[in-house]
Amino acid sequence: MLKINADGNKDMERRLTALLFFVTVIIALTFNFKKNLYQSTADSFFDWFQTDGESLVVGRLLLNDKNGFSDEAGFLGWTHPEPDVSNKFGFQYDAYQKGLDFVRYEGYYSHPGGQAFVFGMISKITGWSGSDALERFRWMVSFFTALAFALFLYWVSLNWGLTTTTGVFVFILFSQWITVHGRNLFWVLSTFYIPFLTALFWLHWSERKSANYKSKRTTDRADGLQIHTNGSAWDVFINHFFADVWLFFHQISVHRI
Numbered sequence: 001m002l003k004i005n006a007d008g009n010k011d012m013e014r015r016l017t018a019l020l021f022f023v024t025v026i027i028a029l030t031f032n033f034k035k036n037l038y039q040s041t042a043d044s045f046f047d048w049f050q051t052d053g054e055s056l057v058v059g060r061l062l063l064n065d066k067n068g069f070s071d072e073a074g075f076l077g078w079t080h081p082e083p084d085v086s087n088k089f090g091f092q093y094d095a096y097q098k099g100l101d102f103v104r105y106e107g108y109y110s111h112p113g114g115q116a117f118v119f120g121m122i123s124k125i126t127g128w129s130g131s132d133a134l135e136r137f138r139w140m141v142s143f144f145t146a147l148a149f150a151l152f153l154y155w156v157s158l159n160w161g162l163t164t165t166t167g168v169f170v171f172i173l174f175s176q177w178i179t180v181h182g183r184n185l186f187w188v189l190s191t192f193y194i195p196f197l198t199a200l201f202w203l204h205w206s207e208r209k210s211a212n213y214k215s216k217r218t219t220d221r222a223d224g225l226q227i228h229t230n231g232s233a234w235d236v237f238i239n240h241f242f243a244d245v246w247l248f249f250h251q252i253s254v255h256r257i
Contacts (some may be wrong), residue, residue: 018157019160019183021152021162022150022153022164025146025149025150025153027146029145029149029150029182030142030146031142031170032173032179032182033141033142033145033146033180033182033183034139038173041180045176048182049181050184050186050187051089051093053091053184053186054185055088055092056076056108056186057076057113057116057186058086058092058093058096058134059076059079059105059131060074060113060116062073062079062092062096062119062124063077063079064139065123066102068116070120071105074112074113074117075107075108075109075111075112075113076111076113076116077105077106078091078092078105078106079091079092079104079105079106080103081095081102081108082103082106083105088106096134097130097131097134098130111195112147119133119185135234136186138185139183141185141190142182142183143187144188145182145188145190146182148189148190148194149172151197153168153172154194155197155201155204156168
């Protein structure tokens with residue numbers, strides 16, 4: 001009984017340690033993606049990275065507020081005032097933060113604009129607008145990007161342990177390119193990792209299920225083919241021989257399927 005309790009306590013300690021580690025990972029990555037907290041890249045590069053691409057989302061939010069979600073088929077784009085301005089990227093931010101008017105919309109038809117639809121719905125429900133809305137959206141994107149990488153790190157821990165996971169975390173934390181993409185409203189980096197993470201965990205679950213299935217069938221097959229002889233070594237040989245033969249043909253049938 002004491003041994004069972006000791007094993008249970010150790011298991012609980014491991015679970016709490018893992019939970020604390022992954023909560024720390026999510027918090028650290030979220031703040032780094034949003035604020036470049038650990039100086040993974042130069043602030044000048046971080047502050048202005050892909051503001052041109054992100055301005056497409058801001059322009060779409062402006063059009064959502066004025067003409068609704070279905071106008072221009074929901075595509076991203078830039079708004080233009082009258083008279084026009086030389087820096088259309090900067091105008092999107094100024095117009096959204098200051099409530100400036102526009103007369104024309106320049107659609108960007110190579111992108112469906114799903115992220116702007118989601119942000120627009122959140123704004124409509126919550127009443128968020130202007131600079132506060134953009135800041136909150138960036139916090140949200142940073143969090144979900146951090147969550148995606150935390151799930152990846154969890155998969156790494158399942159396969160290679162906490163030491164390797166810590167090393168991978170450090171590389172992610174100080175990666176310049178991951179950091180600058182982490183909060184961007186255009187890229188919404190976490191969505192790129194949904195198929196990747198789904199495949200990782202599905203394969204991990206399938207391999208575990210397959211391994212347990214093969215282990216059980218091997219044991220059952222060996223038990224069913226138990227041959228009672230006078231020598232225990234002979235028993236072991238016969239059992240393993242037939243079990244290996246069964247596994248061989250089972251693997252062939254699986255690969256054929």
